[in-house]
Amino acid sequence: MPARRKKKVAPQTIIGEGGVALIAQRVNEMGFLYHDRRVDHGIDGEIELVGPGGEALNQVVMVQSKASNRAHAYETDDGFQWTADPADLDYWLSGNAPVIVVLSRPKTKEAWWFDVRAEFGDPRRRAERTVKINKNTQAFDASAASEIFRLGSPRDSGLFLASPPKKERLTSNLLTIDSWPEMLSIAPATVDSYKEAWEKVKAVEGHLADGWILHDGMLISFGDLRTDPLRQLCDGGIERLDSSEWALSDDEDTTNRFANLLRSTLLTDRFRDLQWHPSRDHLHFRPTRNLRARKEGRGQGRRGRTVFGPHFSKTDKTRVIYYHHAALKPRFRRLGDAWYCQLGIDYCFTHDGRNESSFADGLLAGIKRLDRHPAVHGWTHMWERYLQGDLLTANTMLTFGSLLTFEVDRGIDDNWWGPAPTQASADDDALIRPDPKLEQHLQDAEVDHDDLLALLDEPLVPPESAPARRRPSTRRR
Structure with a gap:
């Protein structure tokens, strides 16, 4: 009597189940919930988003798993290319729910992901059906949680993911x-414009003018208005003021004038x-x-x-x-x-x-x-x-x-x-x-x-x- 033929499990089935299991594990590490779909028409499961405080949000991101232990097209240490099936692509884009594709290699516990609508939103990209994966920035692990959260949450939800709790020293510009x-000088100006003033300054050979500004017919400078070339721009009546009166003034116009004087001084200071x-x-x-x-x-x-x-x-x-x-x-x-x-x-x-x-x-x-x-x-x-x-x-x-x-x-x-x-x-x-x-x-x-x-x-x-x-x-x- 011939031996009965035993049912076998195809290797791709094992790989496919491994890919889904890897997704469930990574989603759990992100702090979200993964729900497997029993009937698969191009979507393998759903990621149920969970708020920072554990809130159930009733917001989901659809997931399609594509698992393989083989090398991908044009694969290097940094990335590879992957091409979508036309029918799958049409299905993913037909609804209004966000869909991500997770490309995994269960044998090595590696997985990468992309947002379908972001990659294939315009007709040209949709016709090409090919996406480039950057292994360094598109890993499907806990680091992807913030992007997936933003993908599935309405912009007006008011929810956000807190930034990582670590101390950093920030350097501003x-x-x-x-x-x-300590002092600045003010005097009535003999010129009406900066153009006229610069012509007079340049006419004084061998002299460089300290920083100065014109405002409401007055010449203002940290420099000495009694010496060339600045004395060519004013007509006596020099008044000396404590510069802190301007620097710490509550009047916006005075503060703006002081800022302009600082800039003019920088332009003409030692930086020749x-x-x-x-x-x-x-x-x-x-x-x-x-x-x-x-x-x-x-x-x-x-x-x-x-x-x-x-x-x-x-x-x-x-x-x-x-x-x-x-x-x-x-x-x-x-x-x-x-x-x-x-x-x-x-x-x-x-x-x-x-x-x-x-x-x-x-x-x-x-x-x-x-x-x-x-x-x-x-x-x-x-x-x-x-x-x-x-x-x-x-x-x-x-x-x-x-x-x-x-x-x-x-x-x-x-x-x-x-x-x-x-x-x-x-x-x-x-x-x-x-x-x-x-x-x-x-x-x-x-x-x-x-x-x-x-x-x-x-x-x-x-x-x-x-x-x-x-x-x-x-x-x-």
Whole structure:
């Protein structure tokens, strides 16, 4: 009598069940509930969201599991591609409930996910049916809880996930002002406009004017209005005031005038290697005499950053395409009784070190797409050290301290951030992908992605690890 044939379980069934079990485990680690569907028409289960305090919210996210122990298409250590079935895609997009797909590898306990509507919301992407998975940022584990919560919760629900309970020291872009002159001078002006005033100042050969402003027919300055070239702008009647009367005034107009005076003083103080760009509204480094690269911020343990430098043609290494200049948009603000210089990072591009490049707008747009936190952090600390200065003279009107820092009891999970520019390509990150017009503009300038990244990727040692600076005695504020 022939032996009876026994029923067998297909390997894919084991893999499929393993994928669902892995999803249930990860959802539980997120603090949510997973409900398996007994009848599967393209949705394997539901994630029931649970509020931060354990509240049952009656809000769900639909889940489709796709499990396989094989390698995915174009898989590397950082990612792979996956293509959806047309029927599945039509089904997922036909309703109004949020749907995620979890791509798992049960054998190695790995899982990644994506939001169907976010990936295939527009007709072109829907027709392609292919999604790129970033293994570093799309892991389906506890780090994905906040994104899945936001996906399933109405925007007006008023609920949120608390930030992780960890202490962090935050550094702002507010640079403290340690001191300014004790007195300021005011006198009736003999000029009606800044243009007329500058013509008179430039006519006084060999003299540099201290910072000054015009307001309601009056000339105001921290400098001496009795000496050239400022005396050319006023007609006697000089009044001296304690600068703290303006610095700590409750009158908004007076406070704004004092902020303008601080900015004008910064533009004309000891920083003679900086110049003002009126149309860009920023300060930038002047070119070096020989047009060679210049670095600032170097020292023990610090590489410094290139604040001015040439960029050469890819085809002709002797031909300069453009020069870059580190730039700063300073804004003076008062918080309480303290004054700060807000450091706004910017860039300037010229074709000869002096005149703006015809590609300046494209270069600026290109670099702003790449200018993430590490680059802004590095440039901000460079400007902090530069404005603090190594050699402060008796004529220095403004002295600067350190960036304002403070500690918080809640931090931001680093996994919530996108990849840094050096870890992402223009194809992988929509935030840094140039539009066609910009891409063509940069190609005309013989500029590529790596060339712009070179301006940003110059890491500096944090200032707290640098040797202490010698500071002049602080004058009374």
